[in-house]
Structures are given as C-alpha cells and as structure tokens.
Amino acid sequence: MTASAGSSGFIEVKRRGLMLVLSSPSGAGKTTISRKLLGLEPNLTMSVSATTRPKRPGETAGTDYHFVDPTEFGLMINRNEFLEHAKVFDNYYGTPKAPVFEALRGGRDVLFDIDWQGTQQVAQNARDDLVSVFILPPSTRELEQRLKSRAQDSAEVVAGRMAKAADEMSHWAEYDYIVVNHNIEESVTQVRAILTAERLKRQRQVGLPEFVKGLREGQ
Numbered sequence: 001m002t003a004s005a006g007s008s009g010f011i012e013v014k015r016r017g018l019m020l021v022l023s024s025p026s027g028a029g030k031t032t033i034s035r036k037l038l039g040l041e042p043n044l045t046m047s048v049s050a051t052t053r054p055k056r057p058g059e060t061a062g063t064d065y066h067f068v069d070p071t072e073f074g075l076m077i078n079r080n081e082f083l084e085h086a087k088v089f090d091n092y093y094g095t096p097k098a099p100v101f102e103a104l105r106g107g108r109d110v111l112f113d114i115d116w117q118g119t120q121q122v123a124q125n126a127r128d129d130l131v132s133v134f135i136l137p138p139s140t141r142e143l144e145q146r147l148k149s150r151a152q153d154s155a156e157v158v159a160g161r162m163a164k165a166a167d168e169m170s171h172w173a174e175y176d177y178i179v180v181n182h183n184i185e186e187s188v189t190q191v192r193a194i195l196t197a198e199r200l201k202r203q204r205q206v207g208l209p210e211f212v213k214g215l216r217e218g219q
C-alpha cells in the first residue's frame with residue numbers, strides 16, 4: 001500500500017523511512033542535539049547501539065546503550081546482528097540492525113549517533129536511505145571545555161578524545177550536511193530543517209505516482 005485515505009479523509013502519500021546520522025568529534029554535542037530532536041519529532045526513533053565501554057553516571061542500559069562485554073559483542077558480530085560496527089577510543093560500538101529495519105519498514109525515521117567509520121559502512125549498504133550530518137564545534141578550546149564540563153570522563157579520557165578530535169574532523173567532507181554547533185537551539189533547528197527537507201525528497205515518497213495518478217483522474 002503506497003497511498004491511502006488518512007483520518008483527514010485526504011489521500012496520504014506513504015514514505016520510506018530514512019536514516020539520519022549525526023557524527024562529530026566527541027563532545028561537540030551530538031547527544032544533546034539528538035535528545036532535543038527526539039522530543040520534537042514523534043516519527044523519529046533513536047537507534048540504541050551496543051558498546052563494550054563502561055556505563056557513565058546517569059546513563060541507562062537499554063536507553064543510552066546496550067552495555068555488553070567483549071565476548072558478547074564478538075558473538076553479536078558472528079551472528080551478523082550489526083548494521084555496522086567499529087572500534088572507537090579503545091572500545092567497540094555497533095548498531096543492532098533488527099530494530100532499524102523494523103522502524104524503516106513501518107515508515108519511521110531512525111536517528112544514529114555513530115562515528116565516521118560506521119557512517120561509511122551504512123553508506124556502503126544503504127546509501128539511498130542515508131542522510132548524514134557532521135557536527136563541528138565552534139572552536140577546539142570550546143570542544144575541550146564541553147568535554148570537561150560534561151564531567152563524566154576522567155582527565156585522561158578527555159585528553160585521549162581531544163587527541164583524536166582532529167582525525168575525526170578530517171572526515172567532515174564525507175557528509176551531506178555540516179552544522180557548526182554554536183548554540184544548541186539553533187543547531188536543533190538546523191538539523192530539524194534538514195530532516196524536514198529530506199523527508200520531502202521526491203524519491204522518498206514512494207506513493208507519489210499513485211497519488212498524482214489519482215489527482216489527475218479527479219480524486
């Protein structure tokens with residue numbers, strides 16, 4: 001079914017769900033933007049990754065991440081359960097594929113907070129459904145300040161993430177859109193605008209031929 005009468009009585013055009021990926025150097029603000037966007041967009045579902053990294057204070061298992069040990073992570077790879085997976089900052093991270101495909105099949109959009117390695121893998125497997133956004137910090141000093149003020153990682157971890165920020169940022173040109181996160185509300189507005197425009201792309205509205213045919217026949 002690609003077009004059907006909705007509660008309004010008008011024909012509604014069905015749309016294939018899309019995958020909205022946010023990447024950035026650690027601390028630039030992906031998680032903050034994601035949480036606010038999810039609160040504004042009921043048709044958007046967060047992909048919950050599996051990771052071998054320890055849980056941070058305030059994080060909830062099953063909501064922020066599925067926290068698994070390296071053995072379980074290896075078993076998940078062997079069972080081909082990941083859409084993508086990568087080693088990031090000495091820990092393993094991966095996107096379980098089943099919930100993503102279930103959401104997409106239902107016409108829901110899926111939001112991912114993954115690094116450039118994962119984005120490259122998703123692009124190889126599902127380029128047509130991917131919309132990628134790279135979030136840049138306003139400055140290196142501000143990035144370090146944000147990592148410190150989050151106060152969830154040791155000084156050693158913060159230093160390690162800052163050391164890898166330049167390498168991470170070298171991948172910006174592989175992304176469809178770039179948002180510089182000066183102000184959180186402005187960044188959320190910009191990512192939301194990207195999502196809105198991408199949803200309206202002709203090729204994502206799979207019911208359009210049937211809908212326009214109906215219009216031309218006077219429905």
Ligand SMILES: Nc1ncnc2c1ncn2[C@@H]1O[C@H](COP(=O)(O)OP(=O)(O)OP(=O)(O)O)[C@@H](O)[C@H]1O
Pocket residue numbers: 024025026027028029030031032033146147149150181182183184
């Ligand atoms: N525009 C902003 N202005 C000031 N502070 C911000 C802004 N955006 C995010 N922050 C703060 O910066 C810190 C890091 O943000 P966040 O955890 O969202 O980053 P992240 O990119 O998801 O990091 P990671 O990759 O490590 O998960 C948080 O304390 C957050 O509140």
Ligand SMILES: Nc1nc2c(ncn2[C@@H]2O[C@H](COP(=O)(O)O)[C@@H](O)[C@H]2O)c(=O)[nH]1
Pocket residue numbers: 023024025026030049050053084085086088089093094095113114115116117118119
């Ligand atoms: N390739 C993947 N990268 C992921 C995934 N989940 C998170 N990430 C990225 O890891 C770093 C660190 O995250 P943190 O929560 O430990 O601060 C960050 O860049 C995330 O985007 C994933 O499933 N695949």
